[in-house]
Amino acid sequence: MGRNKLVMKKIEDPISRQQFYSKxxxxxxxxxxxxxxxxxxxxxxxxxxxxGQVTSYSSKESVEDIMVRAMNKSVNQRLIPNPNExxxxxxxxxxxxxxxxxxxxxxxxxHGKKLNELKETLRxxxxxxxxxxxxxxxxxxxxxxxxxxxxxxxxxxxxxQSKAKLLGVQGFLQRNEYPAVxxxxxxxxxxxxxxxxxxx
Amino acid sequence: MGRNKLVMKKIEDPISRQQFYSKxxxxxxxxxxxxxxxxxxxxxxxxxxxxGQVTSYSSKESVEDIMVRAMNKSVNQRLIPNPNExxxxxxxxxxxxxxxxxxxxxxxxxHGKKLNELKETLRxxxxxxxxxxxxxxxxxxxxxxxxxxxxxxxxxxxxxQSKAKLLGVQGFLQRNEYPAVxxxxxxxxxxxxxxxxxxx
DNA sequence: CGCACTATTTATAAATA
DNA sequence: TTATTTATAAATAGTGC
Numbered sequence: 001m002g003r004n005k006l007v008m009k010k011i012e013d014p015i016s017r018q019q020f021y022s023k024x025x026x027x028x029x030x031x032x033x034x035x036x037x038x039x040x041x042x043x044x045x046x047x048x049x050x051x052g053q054v055t056s057y058s059s060k061e062s063v064e065d066i067m068v069r070a071m072n073k074s075v076n077q078r079l080i081p082n083p084n085e086x087x088x089x090x091x092x093x094x095x096x097x098x099x100x101x102x103x104x105x106x107x108x109x110x111h112g113k114k115l116n117e118l119k120e121t122l123r124x125x126x127x128x129x130x131x132x133x134x135x136x137x138x139x140x141x142x143x144x145x146x147x148x149x150x151x152x153x154x155x156x157x158x159x160x161q162s163k164a165k166l167l168g169v170q171g172f173l174q175r176n177e178y179p180a181v182x183x184x185x186x187x188x189x190x191x192x193x194x195x196x197x198x199x200x
Numbered sequence: 201m202g203r204n205k206l207v208m209k210k211i212e213d214p215i216s217r218q219q220f221y222s223k224x225x226x227x228x229x230x231x232x233x234x235x236x237x238x239x240x241x242x243x244x245x246x247x248x249x250x251x252g253q254v255t256s257y258s259s260k261e262s263v264e265d266i267m268v269r270a271m272n273k274s275v276n277q278r279l280i281p282n283p284n285e286x287x288x289x290x291x292x293x294x295x296x297x298x299x300x301x302x303x304x305x306x307x308x309x310x311h312g313k314k315l316n317e318l319k320e321t322l323r324x325x326x327x328x329x330x331x332x333x334x335x336x337x338x339x340x341x342x343x344x345x346x347x348x349x350x351x352x353x354x355x356x357x358x359x360x361q362s363k364a365k366l367l368g369v370q371g372f373l374q375r376n377e378y379p380a381v382x383x384x385x386x387x388x389x390x391x392x393x394x395x396x397x398x399x400x
Numbered sequence: 401c402g403c404a405c406t407a408t409t410t411a412t413a414a415a416t417a
Numbered sequence: 418t419t420a421t422t423t424a425t426a427a428a429t430a431g432t433g434c
Contacts, residue, residue: 001427001429011238027428041249044244045245069248202412
């Protein structure tokens with residue numbers, strides 16, 4: 001579209017390139033979302049900006065989950081030709097090295113239905129949030145903004161309370177919630193493992 | 201495009217859904233490839249057809265590699281990135297035909313029906329939040345609580361910014377840079393293979 | 401300097417062969 | 418039914434404010 005026809009060649013000027021990226025990225029995200037919604041299917045998307053910033057999109061499940069699912073399919077159907085498949089799969093399913101939350105997530109995926117439930121819950125919440133957060137930009141009056149802020153403060157308070165409560169039984173509860181996951185890795189990974197999967 | 205405006209709702213008829221999927225899939229792949237080529241960057245895409253068939257696309261590296269790289273990046277970045285932000289924004293802006301009602305514009309012309317529309321949107325959002333709120337009770341680890349809290353804080357900050365803008369107190373949160381447009385390299389060239397790295 | 405406008409190219413929903 | 422064609426909605430490159 002536009003005044004001229006698109007030329008399939010790298011845009012050399014960095015500035016123009018970045019501008020092009022920004023616009024097109026949004027379009028692709030929009031269309032991907034349309035596809036996911038209209039067809040009620042899973043779509044996962046990852047894009048690196050010329051500057052290296054990552055933008056990800058996933059419809060229902062997390063990008064990781066979608067990928068893992070796609071890979072499982074590929075094992076039997078060779079849909080995703082991948083040289084490092086073996087390696088990657090391994091990394092995804094039994095990683096021990098820290099920094100690879102994916103691994104732990106995959107482990108959970110493979111072993112735990114319990115964790116799955118929890119993830120599902122988080123995912124649901126995330127869905128709501130996805131609808132919610134962007135709208136913040138649309139706030140058009142100070143009153144509305146204040147109302148929103150108030151709402152958030154309220155939630156924040158609840159969170160703090162939950163946190164406080166949890167701190168009382170920390171460690172115990174935590175370990176019992178994720179029996180399928182290697183607890184040592186979990187501990188080593190810090191607090192991001194589970195979380196990451198749900199929001200990344 | 202087409203004779204009628206797109207309706208963001210699942211297509212119930214299986215056949216129509218599949219047809220829609222096929223067409224749109226190709227477009228998304230094409231545009232993803234354009235982005236990857238013109239910007240010389242990495243893009244990874246996974247799509248499940250209504251029937252479950254997987255379609256993947258990746259520009260340079262494999263989908264897996266790209267994902268792993270993206271994850272490593274994200275691990276060190278904000279814990280709660282919001283992939284769909286721009287996307288949803290656009291979604292909300294979709295009613296472009298009857299004027300611009302993007303967030304910023306809304307702020308500028310927070311009058312008339314546009315304001316009402318926004319309020320309606322806000323109402324919907326809050327309703328969704330109510331759905332999300334109860335889940336707070338399900339938080340089972342301090343880490344999750346902290347994550348949530350962080351998320352809320354982030355939102356709170358945005359609210360504050362919105363308020364600031366609304367109050368005309370802008371000027372302490374600006375930074376973006378949008379250099380002038382520079383165009384060249386518009387020599388004619390033929391299009392060719394688009395799906396080089398696409399696997400079906 | 402960032403945003404908005406607009407002439408054109410694209411992408412498509414329908415209609416049609 | 419599947420492939421084209423047509424009429425319109427979308428996306429967007431270049432330009433203007």
